[in-house]
Amino acid sequence: MTAKFDRRSVLKLGGGMLAASALLPHQAFAQQTAINYWHTFTSQSEAAGLQAVLDLFKAAHPDVAVTPENIPNPEFMAKITAAVVGGSRPNVTMVASERFEDLLAMGALSDMTDRIAGWERRADFDDKRFASITKDGKTYGVPGFTFVDWGYYRKDWFDEAGLAAPTTYDEFRDAAIKLTDASKGRFGFGLRGGPGGQNFVVNVIEAFGSPVKKEDGSIGLDRDIVIKALDWYAGLLVKDKAVPPSAANDGFQQVISGFQTGQTAMIWHHTGSYQDIASKLKPGVEFGTFAMPAGPATRVARLAYAYNCITNDENADAAWEWIKFWGEPDAAVAFLEKTGYMPASTVAAQDERIVGNPMYKAAADTLGFGIPQPSFPGAAGWAQNTVLPALQQILIGQATPDQAADQIIEGLAAAIA
Amino acid sequence: MSRGRAMAALPPPRSTWDAINPLRMLGELSETRYWMYLLLLPSALLITAIVLFPTVYGFQLSFTEMRLNRPAGNGAFVGLKHYQRMLADPIFWLSLRNTAVWVTFSIVIEFVVGLVAALALNRNLPGGKILAVLILVPYFLPNVVAGNMWALMLDSRVGVVNDILVNIGLLDSYKAWFADPNTAMATAIFVEAWHSFPFFTLLIMAGLKGIPADLYKAADIDGAGAFAQLRLITLPMLRTIIAAAVILRVIGLVNSPDLLLILTQGGPGRSTQVLSLYAFQNAYSDFNFGYAGALSVVMFVLLMLFAWAYIRLSKVNQD
Numbered sequence: 044m045t046a047k048f049d050r051r052s053v054l055k056l057g058g059g060m061l062a063a064s065a066l067l068p069h070q071a072f073a074q075q076t077a078i079n080y081w082h083t084f085t086s087q088s089e090a091a092g093l094q095a096v097l098d099l100f101k102a103a104h105p106d107v108a109v110t111p112e113n114i115p116n117p118e119f120m121a122k123i124t125a126a127v128v129g130g131s132r133p134n135v136t137m138v139a140s141e142r143f144e145d146l147l148a149m150g151a152l153s154d155m156t157d158r159i160a161g162w163e164r165r166a167d168f169d170d171k172r173f174a175s176i177t178k179d180g181k182t183y184g185v186p187g188f189t190f191v192d193w194g195y196y197r198k199d200w201f202d203e204a205g206l207a208a209p210t211t212y213d214e215f216r217d218a219a220i221k222l223t224d225a226s227k228g229r230f231g232f233g234l235r236g237g238p239g240g241q242n243f244v245v246n247v248i249e250a251f252g253s254p255v256k257k258e259d260g261s262i263g264l265d266r267d268i269v270i271k272a273l274d275w276y277a278g279l280l281v282k283d284k285a286v287p288p289s290a291a292n293d294g295f296q297q298v299i300s301g302f303q304t305g306q307t308a309m310i311w312h313h314t315g316s317y318q319d320i321a322s323k324l325k326p327g328v329e330f331g332t333f334a335m336p337a338g339p340a341t342r343v344a345r346l347a348y349a350y351n352c353i354t355n356d357e358n359a360d361a362a363w364e365w366i367k368f369w370g371e372p373d374a375a376v377a378f379l380e381k382t383g384y385m386p387a388s389t390v391a392a393q394d395e396r397i398v399g400n401p402m403y404k405a406a407a408d409t410l411g412f413g414i415p416q417p418s419f420p421g422a423a424g425w426a427q428n429t430v431l432p433a434l435q436q437i438l439i440g441q442a443t444p445d446q447a448a449d450q451i452i453e454g455l456a457a458a459i460a
Numbered sequence: 461m462s463r464g465r466a467m468a469a470l471p472p473p474r475s476t477w478d479a480i481n482p483l484r485m486l487g488e489l490s491e492t493r494y495w496m497y498l499l500l501l502p503s504a505l506l507i508t509a510i511v512l513f514p515t516v517y518g519f520q521l522s523f524t525e526m527r528l529n530r531p532a533g534n535g536a537f538v539g540l541k542h543y544q545r546m547l548a549d550p551i552f553w554l555s556l557r558n559t560a561v562w563v564t565f566s567i568v569i570e571f572v573v574g575l576v577a578a579l580a581l582n583r584n585l586p587g588g589k590i591l592a593v594l595i596l597v598p599y600f601l602p603n604v605v606a607g608n609m610w611a612l613m614l615d616s617r618v619g620v621v622n623d624i625l626v627n628i629g630l631l632d633s634y635k636a637w638f639a640d641p642n643t644a645m646a647t648a649i650f651v652e653a654w655h656s657f658p659f660f661t662l663l664i665m666a667g668l669k670g671i672p673a674d675l676y677k678a679a680d681i682d683g684a685g686a687f688a689q690l691r692l693i694t695l696p697m698l699r700t701i702i703a704a705a706v707i708l709r710v711i712g713l714v715n716s717p718d719l720l721l722i723l724t725q726g727g728p729g730r731s732t733q734v735l736s737l738y739a740f741q742n743a744y745s746d747f748n749f750g751y752a753g754a755l756s757v758v759m760f761v762l763l764m765l766f767a768w769a770y771i772r773l774s775k776v777n778q779d
Contacts, residue, residue: 289636291728
């Protein structure tokens, strides 16, 4: 039997379906507010950590749909600058503390002072946690998690050589030299002289006694101290040969894989690489962690926070729900367990799952004495485009520490001019 | 002629509506020489918005103070300040020299390899079609993928290239190609050439298809060998295509910092620092769009000069 449709019936049917299709999705999505979240997570463990937080958030807030967008670190400033200038800002952006001043100056961040003041979990966070995201009494973000600088060492090699984890720069250098055996392709320290290595140079300079930003807010460097610091740090390769010859180009991946594959005995990084390393080496047996050693003048270990900031006033309430959620202990611990990043919340940091794990002791200790990165407009660009090339030039024999120090000091003067 | 007949020949007087009727006005305009300008207007506006405005804005930026992290003085006209700074900036001169090396060697290698590949593929050998597709694969890869892939393959710890070179005895030990200023630029040029030679292959192959086979047959009869045929027939017949390909690739190489950004970020030291990368760093790390704009204008002028000189010297416009 063949069904017959006249033109009028087909039109009625089509019109009805069109109306239904227009109504149904509207009803389905009307209850959800969509926001996007720009972040710089790149490793597998970081992606797993973010997914864990997203899953918990989705269960707790079915009314908010978060779309994460990965912006790799090297491209981050270009993308966010273009988004701000072009008016296509994301709702929430993960902002590293050293980028705060630049982003604030270009008008990328929304004032969150009142929201934070009225937040029920505000007391869970030490005031210091907000220092790097506050200017002129206004706060522009909430710390999502903490980058705690620390070191990894090959415990099995140290035990074999009868060495303890270093607590000073002298002990560190001695251990690096003793554990180097170039004939076996083994080096004492995986120096990060490539992308991302600039902050460690600044740390060493400060540990030798020349803070970039003084307590009175002035910015400058002591030339003699910078020379000594560069001589010591680059000397680990140039003089002591305790660093792989690839150091001048070694970024995150190279430094981590060098440690994982048994090329290096020690590396400096932050707790965020813990799970990546633990996936290849046995914690407490093959590798251990240590707090950053003390320099000749002071001990410098950075506590940098990844702040979640509202960067678009549209759907700001939904954005605030997502930002707040990172302060929940369950979310913070879930993220830590997947990545190794320490919680920013003081309450979450006291969770038994953290304090009961001896591998996190170095990070817990660092929370007591760690300091934030020097922050001022132009700081990130100066470190990346002046400090790092200057270090590299010493490493490859194109400059002396004196010449490199002059470049760094002149570059700093130009950056703050 | 009577007055009455003359009155009848005149058109009826226009009503007010007729006088302002846009359709009627358009109709009348379409019969004038201004009609073609009206038709060109949308395209002209589009070109102005898409091409001219950004270019003029870029020029204007180079005479302006524009530091996004120093909003106070932004927008102020500073005349030639950025250009004066450039003349005294050693990194600019180093970048200029490195750009010349980067572009010259990349172009020469890409052209030679691309030409050889195109000539080989044009011989219609068995499996040639599959090979033609395979040979284009590098060009289809985004720079980010190609850069990261080669960074891994050339890694001094886990890189397969070092493994092979050590095993066949060409190297004594694994080499950190991008950490040595003597090899960093050469290695980056190798990666760039690998990635982009198919561009030449593709265009030259298209050009080869257009060369009449009779020319080669006649040359054979006259006793011309393969090299003489290449020199006297193939290359002259491809001159226009080669000129276009070279100019396009030079523009791409001068303007695009992405491969070097992934492989070296201008290091070690500044041994692979090129102008495009320097402009990028000034804009997006230092947020100094004024100085970055001035660097871009210099690149623009250099490219224009190159294209003009190259077209004149190659006499391609006389074909």
